[in-house]
Amino acid sequence: MNGNKWIRQIHRWLAIAFTVAALVVTVAVATQEEPPAVVxxxxxxxxxLLLLTxxxxxALPYTAKRRAARRP
Numbered sequence: 008m009n010g011n012k013w014i015r016q017i018h019r020w021l022a023i024a025f026t027v028a029a030l031v032v033t034v035a036v037a038t039q040e041e042p043p044a045v046v047x048x049x050x051x052x053x054x055x056l057l058l059l060t061x062x063x064x065x066a067l068p069y070t071a072k073r074r075a076a077r078r079p
Contacts, residue, residue, distance in 0.1 A: 011067065014064060018060040025057055028053060029050050
């Protein structure tokens, strides 16, 4: 598997992790009166990594076009 496929796979798993974390926060808020701040912050690490991998995947077509234009 090349690097781009790994990044896509990581991005998919991060999306699952973010969804689970968001559901955990929703359940915690619904069941507890005042959940700890850690519960609210738990979706942020997967979200930050999703941002990085998403930006990379977004830029791939543009960098590929640029590389192809440089080749003779």
